Structure formats: structure tokens, C-alpha cells
Amino acid sequence: MIRVGLTGSIGMGKSTTAKMFAERGVPVHDADATVHALYEGRAAPLIEAEFPGTAADGKVDRTLLSKHVLGKPEAMKRLEAIVHPLVHEEERKFLENAQKNGHEVVLLDIPLLFETNADGRVDVTVVVTADAEIQKQRVLERPGMSEERFLSILGKQMPDAEKRRRADHLIDTGQGMTAAQRRVDEILAILAGQAKT
Known part of the structure; x- marks a missing residue:
């Protein structure tokens, strides 16, 4: 099974x-969605214990939590120590399930793939890119x-040029959706060939 x-x-x-x-039948594991689900479930009591007053009714209040961790690297590390192992556990279950169901290709949607060295857990990397002006306009x-918030978020992410350099495959969404879909099909055709070897 190829992990993308x-x-x-x-x-x-x-x-x-x-x-x-996903529309082409590839199972997708979304790291962000997993974190959201954990914040409303298993992670909530653990986060509340570490950061009292951040969860109520079994759900983490992200606004309250951000006051505890934003701009505080030590607190952020403590939060990640709670959340990351749970996300990895969910990812492992997802991969086992996909394997059991005979999928040849699965997709792990990981926003900070390179920044967190998660590229070591996948076989192939795909970077979605677009012209900087298009990116800015969309955001x-x-x-x-x-603009200030946008620049702050960008500052925490690896530059697009570096991601592109590290990628096995690129999808340029600035060329329009039809071109992006065509590129997805091309990548899946390449991966299908690799899965058979």
C-alpha cells in the first residue's frame, strides 16, 4: 500500500x-480534522488537566487554549505531547483499516508534513502550490x-519554494480546478503503476 x-x-x-x-476512491486521513475530533473527545480531559479552564462539557475551547499556548514554546510542546501521540494512533488505525480493505493508495493530509518530519512516515509527497498572489488573494x-494574521501564519510554515523542492509531485491549483484534477489523475496513474511493481 502506497502512503501519499x-x-x-x-x-x-x-x-x-x-x-x-477522495472522489477518486482514495481513503483520506485528515490530520486537522482528527485534531478537531480529539478536542471534542478523548483529548479534552487530558488538555483540561494540563491547562485548567480550557475545556468545558467535554470539549476544548480553542480560543481559551490558544491564550495558554500562543507564543509560548514550552506550553506548545506540552500540548503537542498530548495531541501528537493520539493523532498518530488514529492514523495507525486508519492505515490498518485501509490495508484490510485492500486499498493500494491512501492519502495522509498533513498540513505541517515537512515541518514535523512526518514525510518520514509516507512513501510519496505531494505538494499543493499556487502563485503567491493567488495564495494571498484566497486567504x-x-x-x-x-494581512497581519496571514503573514503570521506564513511565518510558521516552511516557504512554498522549499516544499516544492522537497516534493515528489506538484499540483498547481493556480492553473484552475480542471488542470488540478487532471494532475491528480496523472499522479494516481503513476502510483497505480508503482503499486503493481
Whole structure:
């Protein structure tokens, strides 16, 4: 089974691209969605114990939690020590399930794939990219987004050029959705060939 790691900076169209793979029958594990689910489930009591007052009714209040960890590397490490093992456990279950169901290709949607060295857990890396101007325009159209916030998020992510350099495959969403879908099909054809060897 080929494990594909999908990543891309904010506003590049990663979530849309992940959906394209899913529409073609590829099981997708979304790391962000897993974290959201954990914050409303298993991780909530653990986070509350470490950061009192951040969870209520079995759910983590992300706004309250961010006050505890934003700009505090030590607190962030403590949070990651709780969340990362749980995310890895969910990912492992997802992979076992996909293997059991005979899937040849699975997709792991990991926003910080290279930043967290998660590329070591996948066989192939796919980077979703677009022109910087297109990226900026898309992000600034999001509700509650400011240029300052956009730059702050970008500052925490590996530069797009570096991600592109490390990628096995690129999908440029700046060329339009039809071109992106065609590229997804090309990549899946390549992977299908590799799966048979």
C-alpha cells in the first residue's frame, strides 16, 4: 500500500485537492480534522488537566487554549505531547483499516508534513502550490483574516519554494480546478503503476 503525504501552505487549495483524491476512491486521513475530533473527545480531559479552564462539557475551547499556548514554546510542546501521540494512533488505525480493505493508495493530509518530519512516515509527497498572489488573494477572502494574521501564519510554515523542492509531485491549483484534477489523475496513474511493481 502506497502512503501519499499531501501538504501545502495556507490558501494553496490543499483541502480541495484532498477531496479530489477522495472522489477518486482514495481513503483520506485528515490530520486537522482528527485534531478537531480529539478536542471534542478523548483529548479534552487530558488538555483540561494540563491547562485548567480550557475545556468545558467535554470539549476544548480553542480560543481559551490558544491564550495558554500562543507564543509560548514550552506550553506548545506540552500540548503537542498530548495531541501528537493520539493523532498518530488514529492514523495507525486508519492505515490498518485501509490495508484490510485492500486499498493500494491512501492519502495522509498533513498540513505541517515537512515541518514535523512526518514525510518520514509516507512513501510519496505531494505538494499543493499556487502563485503567491493567488495564495494571498484566497486567504484574505476568508472571514476574519487580516494581512497581519496571514503573514503570521506564513511565518510558521516552511516557504512554498522549499516544499516544492522537497516534493515528489506538484499540483498547481493556480492553473484552475480542471488542470488540478487532471494532475491528480496523472499522479494516481503513476502510483497505480508503482503499486503493481
